[in-house]
Amino acid sequence: MxxxxxxxxxxxxxxxxTETIPLPGRKIKHVSLYWPRHIVQPSVSTFRRRMKDRVIRDVRRRGKFLVFPLDEGNLLIHLRMSGDLTICPAKKPRGSYEHTIFHLDEPxxxxxxxxxxxxxxxxxxxxGRVLNRLGPEPLDPAFTAHLLAERLKKHQRMLKPLLLDQRFLxxxxxxxxxxxxHYAGLHPRIRSDSLSQDQVEKLWHGIQTTLREGLRQNGASIDWVYRGGSFQNQFRVYQRTGEPCPICSTPIERIIVGQRGTHICPHCQPEITK
DNA sequence: CACGAGACCTGTTCGC
DNA sequence: TGCGAACAGGTCTCGT
Incomplete structure (x- = not known):
């Protein structure tokens, strides 16, 4: 998700x-771990001890990480494929997927x-030990089309796997x-170092546009995991196999690139660049 | 360095 | 209806 x-x-x-309580300012009284393997660092017992009576100062995001600066140290959570975080009343019965629970100083x-x-x-x-490995934030003003061009030239990789590489972006x-x-009209298998200036600009605009539109819609809801977003209604190619391309009406195709299901318009995104 | 295969998990959907 | 295969928002490790 x-x-x-x-x-x-x-x-x-x-x-x-909204409808619950703001997390900043709340104290973590203790944690319940129903799937301890979620804890990467430090050890489970140390984690338990260190979390006791920590005050949450803020909630931020870096890449796909949620970052919670505490009065002492920082809590980092990566949701990977199916994670979600919610605030709910303590008396609400625990759902079968709710593997980690932070008990706060309120009910x-x-x-x-x-x-x-x-x-x-x-x-x-x-x-920083974890976050410094990440590439630039795509919506940061410092991430310009010029910077993207420079970074693309440093690799000879297929576009899609490179864009998915969190060290790159x-x-x-x-x-x-x-x-x-799709927005940029680029095939996912095109080599990163073969783009023209014009193509890089289109890719940069494609990234900006899709992310900003996604944000405006509170993200995308898919399947049973996460709801609340509505960007799924705006998808042009993702999970639209067989449906007409919104630009040229050619049926969308599903291919595999870098072992990931990939959706393209074969007309708007030709594999051979001119 | 680039890339594919396999692993980590569980749930839903597809095809026969 | 039933059952196995395929597929799912992510990323890591290993071998070529």
């Missing part, structure tokens, strides 16, 4: 606490639900990559 727009929407929801809890159990939780003094996932490439 969660790519940049979905993670950002979740961060905002937790920060504002509320922060619950990490994760059907596929791929999620990751860190408690770190220095979050932080926040894109399968949905927004397919959408951005």
């Amino acid at each position: 969660p790519e940049l727009p979905e993670v950002e929407s979740i961060a905002q929801r937790l920060c504002e606490g 509320w809890q922060l619950r990490f639900s994760d059907a596929r159990k791929f999620g990751l939780i860190y408690y770190l003094k220095d979050p 932080a926040g894109l996932g399968n949905i927004y990559t397919d959408e951005a490439l």
Whole structure:
């Protein structure tokens, strides 16, 4: 589920606490771990001890990570494929996917639900140890088309797997990559170092446009995992196999690129560039 | 360095 | 209806 727009929407929801309580200012009394393998660092017992009585200062996002600066250290959560975070009353029965529960100082809890159990939780003094490996934020003003061009030239890789590589750019996932490439009229297998200036500009605009539109719609809701977003109604190619391309009406095709299901318009995104 | 295969998990949907 | 295969928002490790 969660790519940049979905993670950002979740961060905002937790920060504002509409209909629940804002997370900043709350104290974590203790945690319940029903799937301890979620805890990457430190050890489970240390994590438990360190979380006790920490005060949550803020809720932020970096790439696809949720970052919670605490009065002491930082909590990092990566939702991976099926994670979601909600604030709910302590008395609400625990759902079968709610594997990690943070008990707060009010009759509320922060619950990490994760059907596929791929999620990751860190408690770190220095979050940079994890976050510094990430590439630039695509919506940061510092991320210009010029910078994108420079970075693309440093590799000779297929466009799509490169865009999905979080060290190259932080926040894109399968949905927004397919959408951005269609917007730019670029085939996902084109080599990153073979783009013209014009093509780089289109790709940059495609990334900006799809992410901003995703944010405006609070992300995309798919399947049973995450709801709340409506960007799925705007998909041009993602999961639209067989439907007409909104630009030229050619049926959308599904192919595999870098072991990921990939959706393209074979007419708007020719494999051979001119 | 680039890339494919396989792994980590569970749930839903597809095809016969 | 039943049952296995395919597929799912992500990323890591290993071998070529």
